[in-house]
Amino acid sequence: MDFFEKTGKVALGSRLRLLTSKVTEDAAKIYELYGVAFSPKWFPVFFVLSEEGGQTITEIAEQIGHSQPSVTRITKEMIKAGLVKDNLKSTDKRRNVVGLTAKGKLLAERIKVQCADIDLAIDSIMAEATHNLWEAIAEWELLLDQKSLLKRVQEQKKIRESKEVRIVAYQPRYREAFRSLNEEWISSYFEMEEADYKALNHPREYILDKGGKIFVALYREEPVGVCALIRMNDPDYDFELAKMAVSPKAQGKNIGWLLGSRVVEAAKEMGASKIYLESNTRLKPAISLYYKLGFQKISGRPTPYKRANIQMELDLESITK
Amino acid sequence: MDFFEKTGKVALGSRLRLLTSKVTEDAAKIYELYGVAFSPKWFPVFFVLSEEGGQTITEIAEQIGHSQPSVTRITKEMIKAGLVKDNLKSTDKRRNVVGLTAKGKLLAERIKVQCADIDLAIDSIMAEATHNLWEAIAEWELLLDQKSLLKRVQEQKKIRESKEVRIVAYQPRYREAFRSLNEEWISSYFEMEEADYKALNHPREYILDKGGKIFVALYREEPVGVCALIRMNDPDYDFELAKMAVSPKAQGKNIGWLLGSRVVEAAKEMGASKIYLESNTRLKPAISLYYKLGFQKISGRPTPYKRANIQMELDLESITK
DNA sequence: ATTAATTAAATAACTGGTTATGCAAAAATA
DNA sequence: TATTTTTGCATAACCAGTTATTTAATTAAT
Incomplete structure (x- = not known):
């Protein structure tokens, strides 16, 4: 069929159906024979x-x-x-x-x-x-x-879309996105706390001016994800990875991974040796992302957030091959 | 599917159907995705x-x-x-x-x-x-x-069945088969003539005793086809191929070809140089079989049969390579 | 210019499969 | 032992295709 040369393999299902019906049609005639x-x-x-x-x-x-x-x-x-x-x-x-x-x-x-x-x-x-x-x-x-065809297509989609995602440094025009993307998930899972309001409403004062960084993920020029690297005042840790948020609309585009890797990279550039983070075990995809980035579970540090029930660290020196 | 390893390729249709449905099922989910x-x-x-x-x-x-x-x-x-x-x-x-x-x-x-x-x-x-x-x-x-699957299966069937066909020399117990198989087709297409009755009712006197031969095709030990090689009293021809008949039930088993080739072989063994036959153009499968056996159309000889409107000959010397 | 034949598409009825649902029997559990 | 859950199958309703039939519009032939 010339038709299927035009459509390409997308029409595999249709082509299979046609061949199937041709074969079974003849099968009936064979019994007759x-x-x-x-x-x-x-x-x-x-x-x-x-x-x-x-x-x-x-x-x-x-x-x-x-x-x-x-x-x-x-x-x-x-x-x-x-x-x-x-x-x-x-x-x-x-x-x-x-x-x-x-x-x-x-x-x-x-x-x-x-x-x-x-x-x-x-x-x-x-x-x-x-x-x-x-x-x-x-x-x-x-x-x-x-691995089903669906799964394979899903993977291709993810690869393609993650190519369309750009990670850029924070600019004042992303302040609203930084706030709302975070507030969205925090308030749906937990309750906004005092520390949240401070950082989200005043990123310059509470994060950037203290030597931290914020990165924004753009998908088709729209901010769809954010993540902060906050300077810590601690002998054990240089930075904290925090305020990571990805819009539900933009899920499945590898954005968490892209943001996370960029934050780690930035920490390395600034000579950090250890990054800290805290989260909640209810947020399973986030936790597994942190593991993928190389974070390990630790315990015993005090935290200002009620919702934190898991703490992790990334030892940059041990992973530098 | 282990099942299809057992069935073999006969279940190709079923296997195709299953794969088709799996693919289109996923296609629906992909659009959703x-x-x-x-x-x-x-x-x-x-x-x-x-x-x-x-x-x-x-x-x-x-x-x-x-x-x-x-x-x-x-x-x-x-x-x-x-x-x-x-x-x-x-x-x-x-x-x-x-x-x-x-x-x-x-x-x-x-x-x-x-x-x-x-x-x-x-x-x-x-x-x-x-x-x-x-x-x-x-x-x-x-x-x-x-070439459709049906056609290909038909060919395989023919090959297999023709292997189950045996061509044997005439014996008295096949007299009835020799008569009835011929009468069946002659009377359905034409009318039985005087010359037919003579040869069919008295094969010994009219064919064998004069130096001719009769061959019988057996399919599962049943006579399903016959053909005679009749000695001619003629300077041009040694033998006539005649009284070929195949049961309609046994059609498509290559029996005509097997009988024809055996008759030609027998003529050669007896040192013949030319075989003659006459037929009617209404009998298309027969005519095309004669061509396949190497016969060529000729014209102008007298014949005792009303139904004969085509005459053919096989020059055994010219085809011996 | 009628009439007959052909063509295009809609509709009806069938086919070989599916999922959803209901019911009785058996097994598990309290 | 009584009750609940699970199992095995039948039945119903649907789905994506098919062939056969009908209807209407156009073309060909008388």
């Missing part, structure tokens, strides 16, 4: 029964990858055709054990020759082709099982 | 319209390989979603020219990024796989177009 009153859709159920003998509806469904109602219907049709009988011996009255009738077993034998012919016909196509469809499908099943 | 109110089944129609502009329902259907009613329904849904408008300018009031609305065009732009992401995601799968699914499908489309 062999004079067998058999519907292609019966095949998976019939095959399982001829190989394994008596099975329940749900067992069959699991094996062939159909839904249970689908197997129910197919067996009903085959019972009508006299190939299958149901409600075979079972102490558990919920279970419906299904098996082939004598006629069904006979057909199973007859069909074997037909299957051999089909196998050879498909092999002849494979021999003419340079790409092996059967193996390719098997691989896709495996690869999609490991 | 990008915040687009769009159904995967719309894609082919939408794509055509965004590339080609205004098109009629049937034109679209042809391009994307769907049925016309399918396109009718899909466009209706897209009209409802405000992406498409129909009944655009056309002098021919039967035609329904469909095109994208402003909203549709906007979406077409937005969707491009998404398509690029999907393309990359699929490429990432391809990179992990050793067999290229996309190319494999393209090849199958082409190969099935050249």
Whole structure:
């Protein structure tokens, strides 16, 4: 189909559907050719029964990858055709054990020759082709099982969008964004505290003028994330990573990571040896981000924030390879 | 799926269906991921319209390989979603020219990024796989177009069944088969003539005792085809190929060819240099079989049969390489 | 200029699957 | 032991496609 050359691989689903219908259409005609009153859709159920003998509806469904109602219907049709009988011996009255009738077993034998012919016909196509469809499908099943197409697209989206994110230094025009992005998540999870108001309303006085830094993440020139590096007055730590906030609208663009790495980098540039932070274990994505950035859990420091229940540090000297 | 390792390639249709549904399922979630109110089944129609502009329902259907009613329904849904408008300018009031609305065009732009992401995601799968699914499908489309799966299976069946056919020399117990198989086709196409009755009722006297031969094709030990090599009293020809008959039930097993080749072989063994035959052009499969055996059309000989309107000969000396 | 044939699209009815729901039997739990 | 939860299946309703049929508009033929 020329059409699919134009669309590109995005239309893989449509292309697969078309090929599928072409193949099953011919399958119906093949049964006719062999004079067998058999519907292609019966095949998976019939095959399982001829190989394994008596099975329940749900067992069959699991094996062939159909839904249970689908197997129910197919067996009903085959019972009508006299190939299958149901409600075979079972102490558990919920279970419906299904098996082939004598006629069904006979057909199973007859069909074997037909299957051999089909196998050879498909092999002849494979021999003419340079790409092996059967193996390719098997691989896709495996690869999609490991990581779904959705997940893979999600990753591509993240990669692309993180390229569109720029991390810039704080400027007065971002003051409102710095405040509101932080207030948004703090007040939704906890309560704004005195220390929050001070830093958020007066970033210049409380952060920048004391030798700290603030970084802003821009996505399409809009500020969608912020993070501060606050100078600490402490013998153990040079800086605190704090006031990190990413807009929920901009989630999944790797912004936390980009901001965090930039803050760490800035600390390094200013010759810091240790960075401190405090957070709350309810904020799971944040905590796992801190771990990814190299922070380690510590304990025992006093803190002005009620919400802090976890403290972490990053030892810059130990990670410098 | 382990199941398909057991079934073998016969279950290709089922396996394709399963993969197809897995892919389209994820496609729906991908649109959701990008915040687009769009159904995967719309894609082919939408794509055509965004590339080609205004098109009629049937034109679209042809391009994307769907049925016309399918396109009718899909466009209706897209009209409802405000992406498409129909009944655009056309002098021919039967035609329904469909095109994208402003909203549709906007979406077409937005969707491009998404398509690029999907393309990359699929490429990432391809990179992990050793067999290229996309190319494999393209090849199958082409190969099935050249010769359908049905046709290929038919060929395999013929090959297998012709191996189960044995050509044996005439014996008295085949007299009835020799007579009835011939009478069956002669009386259905033409009328039995005096010469027919003689040869069919008394094969020994009229054929064998005069130095001719009769061969019988057995399929599962049943006589299903016959052919005679009759000694001629003629300076030009040593033998006549005649009384070839194959049961309609046993058609498509290459029996005609097997009988014909055996008769020619027997003539050679007896040192013949030319074989003659006469037939009727209404019997097209027979005529084409004679050509395949190497016979050439000739003309001008007298014949005792009313139904004969074509005469052929095989020059054994010219074909002996 | 009628009439017949063809074409385009809508509609109806079917197909082979799905998910959602309900019900009875069995197993687990209080 | 009585009650709750779980299990297995049937049934209903839906979905994305199909083929067959109908209707209307146009073109071809008499």
